[in-house]
Amino acid sequence: MDSALVKRDPEIMSGALCFTGTRVPVKNLFDYLEGSSSLEDFLEDFPALSRERVVAVLEAARERLAADAPAA
Template identity: 40%
Template sequence: MINWSKCPTVEQIPGKVSGAWVFKNTRLPLYVLFDNLAGGATIYEFIDWFGGVSESEVSAVLAFTAQELRADLVVADAHPVR
């Protein structure tokens, strides 16, 4: 599971967008990024469609996600299922 609290580009504030993780200083939930990418949008289209986030912020979130997923794989490999 991704621990978003370690990502400096995002924040979670109770009462803001129902407590969803959002890009810092926005009301844009992270799931919107992933939904759009899964739907075939490019990073540049996403930035164009949803103002308030920069290419560097999107890249930071994607890099953080990749790092966290790799860490999960390392933990899973350390405890193989028999």
């Protein structure tokens, strides 16, 4: 995934994959969406992140999953 979007640094959040330049773990985004929270809720709770950036991470994750999925 593009390092302009996400980064892992052992000195930040114990090495959790975070949105680049923040201490916000990407896992938080998926936890929000998995639960009863919306993308709007996530953006409201993490104002340092733009909608465009968050959507770009979701799109990159989707592309990665599709590329890694075995053929039927």
